[in-house]
Amino acid sequence: MxxxxxxxxxxxxxxxxxxxxxxxxxxxxxxxxxxxxxxxxxxxxxxxxxxxxxxxxxxxxxxxxxxxxxxxxxxxxxxxxxxxxxxxxxxxxxxxxxxxxxxxxxxxxxxxxxxxxxxxxVLLVVKPGIKKPADLKGKKIATPQLGNTQDVALRYWLKQQGFTTTKDGGGDVHVTPQENPVTVEAFGSGAIDGAWVPEPTASTLVKAGGHVLVDERDLWPGKxxxxxxxxxxxxxxxxxxxxxxxxxxxxxxxxxxxxxxxxxxxxxxxxxxxxxxxxxxxxxxxxxxxxxxxxxxxxxxxxxxxxxxxxxxxxxxxxxxxxxxxxxxxxxxxxxxxxxxxxxxxxx
Incomplete structure (x- = not known):
């Protein structure tokens, strides 16, 4: 990863x-x-x-x-x-x-x-309306920081799904690096549509009404x-x-x-x-x-x-x-x- x-x-x-x-x-x-x-x-x-x-x-x-x-x-x-x-x-x-x-x-x-x-x-947690990868087009997805481990993993996975991303938040899916506490608030307010984040932030987002679209373990041999x-x-x-x-x-x-x-x-x-x-x-x-x-x-x-x-x-x-x-x-x-x-x- x-x-x-x-x-x-x-x-x-x-x-x-x-x-x-x-x-x-x-x-x-x-x-x-x-x-x-x-x-x-x-x-x-x-x-x-x-x-x-x-x-x-x-x-x-x-x-x-x-x-x-x-x-x-x-x-x-x-x-x-x-x-x-x-x-x-x-x-x-x-x-x-x-x-x-x-x-x-x-x-x-x-x-x-x-x-x-x-x-x-590490999980990708998203809003209830996002049911499949194709639903992410045009959505804002947070990571902890530009270039950190989750940021790289998300961008690579999105490319595998056929999406483009840019460092400044452009592309088909808008990747938005921000600190994890900010992500929790932004998810609750609707400012972002999901986040690729580590625990316990991921489970906090699930508790706030999100659901898991990707468990990163599933992307690796032997999990x-x-x-x-x-x-x-x-x-x-x-x-x-x-x-x-x-x-x-x-x-x-x-x-x-x-x-x-x-x-x-x-x-x-x-x-x-x-x-x-x-x-x-x-x-x-x-x-x-x-x-x-x-x-x-x-x-x-x-x-x-x-x-x-x-x-x-x-x-x-x-x-x-x-x-x-x-x-x-x-x-x-x-x-x-x-x-x-x-x-x-x-x-x-």
């Missing part, structure tokens, strides 16, 4: 190379050079539940010991990548499209994928595709592999908790989202949305490559060189020590 688009030439990417070179020096360090904190970025979405549970349960902090964990949340991938390029975060949970885009724009220097996190959890993986600044990985290993111990522990005790994990998410957004989702909504998401340490690398090819096909990305994008060495050390199956190193 998520290959990243060739976004407008923003300062983010124009200065990417310079930012990558200085990012390591921006890590929160004391005068001695000792790292005082690991900065983590993630989204307040169910598809980032591994991060949310790991923070809420203190699993990352427990593994990091005396090194403090600090966190920052984002609405969509490009904004998180900007933070990573500027050195404001060290590790991030993020979708495949911005992952690819950042890797390509930095010529492979900015980041590495060090773990998987989640698969699935599996990467929706969230874990990335790290390359310099941080090179300079602090011990902290990356400690963090990944928290990642593996959080995945184990989520799969072993989903009720507790869901309550953690409800509590955390209440703090982050000011409005905790209903337990029934979270339980329903949870069914479409699979949490895994496997980054499902082949689906990221497929997503990149989708972005190339719709003209949002030049053919990328993804050699060296993945480094699962430390993850597999952690999995082995935890007596869990290791993840094959991708061939990209």
């Amino acid at each position: 998520s290959a990243s688009p060739r976004l407008p030439r923003r300062a983010l990417f124009a200065t990417a190379a310079a930012a990558v070179l200085i990012a390591a020096g921006l890590t929160a360090c004391g005068d001695s050079g000792k790292v005082e904190s690991v900065r983590l970025g993630y989204f307040p979405n169910l598809t980032h539940a591994t991060a949310i549970v790991g923070v809420q349960e203190g699993l990352f902090q427990k593994s990091l010991g005396a090194t403090k964990l600090t966190t920052q949340t984002f609405n969509a991938g490009p904004a998180e990548i900007e933070a990573l390029f500027s050195g404001a975060i060290d590790i991030g949970y993020i979708g495949p499209s911005p992952t690819v885009n950042a890797y390509v724009k930095s010529k492979g220097k900015a980041l590495k994928v060090i773990s998987g996190s989640a698969s699935g959890g 599996k595709f990467v929706i969230t993986n874990v990335i790290v600044r390359t310099e941080f990985l090179q300079q602090h592999p011990d902290l990356v290993k400690a963090f990944l111990k928290g990642q593996v522990a959080a995945t184990r908790l989520i799969t072993g005790n989903p009720a507790k994990a869901q309550q953690d998410v409800i509590t955390a989202l209440g703090k982050l957004t000011g409005k905790p989702p209903k337990a029934a909504l979270v339980a329903s949305a949870w069914k479409s998401i699979e949490f895994t340490n496997d980054p499902l690398a082949s689906t990221l490559v497929t997503g990149a090819n989708h972005a190339v096909e719709i003209g949002l990305l030049d053919k990328p060189n993804l050699t060296g994008l993945y480094d699962l060495t430390i993850l597999n050390q952690v999995l082995t020590e935890a007596h869990q199956p290791t993840v094959p190193e991708p061939s990209t």
Whole structure:
């Protein structure tokens, strides 16, 4: 799914190379050079539940010991990548499209994928009058942000249906990037006709009277595709592999908790989202949305490559060189020590 688009030439990417070179020096360090904190970025979405549970349960902090964990949340991938390029975060949970885009724009220097996190959890929810793909012509469909994972997936799917789209909202179907809270309001007011969004926004739209036209799992072999993986600044990985290993111990522990005790994990998410957004989702909504998401340490690398090819096909990305994008060495050390199956190193 998520290959990243060739976004407008923003300062983010124009200065990417310079930012990558200085990012390591921006890590929160004391005068001695000792790292005082690991900065983590993630989204307040169910598809980032591994991060949310790991923070809420203190699993990352427990593994990091005396090194403090600090966190920052984002609405969509490009904004998180900007933070990573500027050195404001060290590790991030993020979708495949911005992952690819950042890797390509930095010529492979900015980041590495060090773990998987989640698969699935993305739906196209539309107004009751839209019964089939052909009914979307002339309609306004929202995505979280231009060039993010869902934006790419929607545009590719629309092309498969014979529709055209443009970056400025033109074409046969008007794609309207906006933040998820805005999408919920816009759907309720009738300003948009639907949205291709992650959970829990998708289930919120269903509760508001929409219905599911597409469950993205149905578009992938085995109903599996990467929706969230874990990335790290390359310099941080090179300079602090011990902290990356400690963090990944928290990642593996959080995945184990989520799969072993989903009720507790869901309550953690409800509590955390209440703090982050000011409005905790209903337990029934979270339980329903949870069914479409699979949490895994496997980054499902082949689906990221497929997503990149989708972005190339719709003209949002030049053919990328993804050699060296993945480094699962430390993850597999952690999995082995935890007596869990290791993840094959991708061939990209």
